[in-house]
Amino acid sequence: MNTQITSSLYDQCIATYNTEQKEGTLAAIRKQAFTSFQKNGFPSTKVEDWKYTNLKPFIQDNLQLVYGETSTALTKEIIESALIPGLDAYIVVLVNGQLQKTLSHQINEKGFTLLPILEATELPAFQQHFGKYTDVTKHHLTAVNTALFKDGLFVHLTKSQVVEKPIHIIHVSTAKTDFFTQPRYLYVVEENARLKVVETYITTTQVKAVVNQLTEVFVGKSANFQQYNIQTGDANAHFIQHTEVFQETTSVYNNYKFSMPGISFLRNNLHIALDGEHIESHMYGLYLSGGAQLVDNHTIVDHRKPNCQSNEHYKGVMQDASTGVFNGKIFVQEDAQKTNAFQQNNNLILGDKASVNSKPQLEIFADDVKCSHGSTIGQFNNEALFYLKTRGIGDEKAKTLLVQAFAFDVTDKIPDESIQDFVNGLIEEGLK
């Protein structure tokens, strides 16, 4: 079998599962996930999906499975420093996935529900969608999360409701010893509803944090869901984020993903199933890596029905000795005639020891489709750099201008100006 087992963390996971209650709504789903984890363990680089990303150095035996808040007292100041200037949003603070009511806004919007995930298990919308879009037998880490999660959120917006203000979720990771968390999220955006979520991250520890996050998203008929994910953090942070999106007819889903230097290890899986007609899905990604960072983006776009459009543009800038991975798969199933699928991955290598592995893949089973994909890897245009310098612009600023220009195709797609400014600021910061 193509797997490896890191014994004591593995044993800890098994023991934790065995001591838990095995009744209620989640029992069957958890059991299936647990069986899968028991069999497969953590992935090694022999697993195709993890070929360029070795998890082994990060999934170590000394990690403790941690739930909820454990140590640091979070202050208002810490939260305020995590806000996006100029963005009028509802603030939701989570510590290791656990909702912090005193630090979060009360959201009174018609048809809107936001609950700790285990408090939502009896709700019809939860039962209808939870666990439906994630294959725990296929993805090792989703099995771990499904078997063991206790924290996270259930976010629900009912039919035809609109929440104008974005929900800004601030994820805080913290513990006293090296730790491993399993936050779990389910977003249900029903027919014709519109919702915007912005996620940012803080790590407030001197210990190693490995966060195995799983998010499921349901976007109902004609609904519109915008999801921003701005990943920042320090060298203690190790994030594995798996997102499964399921879209119905004429819905729109946009995913904006910005990964910044600092975080040691980042693995993003973004899977979108277009399960209806006239669906639009947009994925915009920018990864700016530095130091010895590893940033890995795996995306799957699954066109299942006719007349849909998907558009994916990921851009990477690798500094120092960092590594980038981009793996983008597009499936166009037999039924999915008149599909329009576009994928582009451009990379700029700035560091002498930096590298990138880019692998675009198209699998088309329909015959009347428009699909394109492309991948480029390049270096700084020295002529452009010289030109800027001859106008008195210093080396650092000239490089920032050129990287911002390179990222422009992606950052320009951010409809909200304060988020755009925030991201451009992070780029400038990330190049220092």
Added chain:
Amino acid sequence: MLSIKNLKASVEGKEILKGLNLEVKAGEIHAIMGPNGSGKSTLASVLAGREDYEITEGEVSFDGKDLLDLSPEDRAREGLFLAFQYPVEIPGVSNINFLKTAVNEVRAYRNLAPLEGKEFLSTLKDRQKLLEFDASLANRSLNEGFSGGEKKRNEILQLAMLEPKLAILDETDSGLDIDALRIVSQGVNKLRSENNAFIVITHYQRLLEHIVPDYVHVLYKGKIVKSGTKELALELEEKGYDWLKESQAELA
């Protein structure tokens, strides 16, 4: 203002400038002419600080400072400006943002407060008018999709905004139609003063009818082989370079 003494420079081991001397004083306009491959653009590049060239001998002082010791950006901040023969297109960098960054970097070096919002825009508007520069170009990406003439006009607009002491125009007339040539030249004439100087590199006498030089130099095989007044340009236009090449051959 600028003093070049016995300047020798090579690229990839090949010597291009072979002991060049030139003195430029404030208020002067110098034209440099010469056949293809004589080293005109190399001179411009070396002065601006392009890294591809190796300086093997000689010195260049600019307002008393050792120019060759300065980074390209510091040369610009000290007041040197090169109008490129082939301005670079930089998609994603807005023209106006670029100009503002450049102006304020130069101002910061000179201990001047940055030009903000209104002040910057009114200066820009003023200079755009001077060059009959289409205001909509300011909001586009730097030089991206600009016509040849628009690119050259953009170079002179940058010159007007940065107000250098010494401007080097590297074949600014190439690719310009008659109207654009007139506008660019008028712009330069309005910008010239007794405190600044220009080095105009060109192949054609035509430009020098508009921008009248105080001195004309002929660069040949990496050296200035003849200097004179504006009449020299007329003579070159009439006779070509062969007579100069021959007299050089005789000297050798």
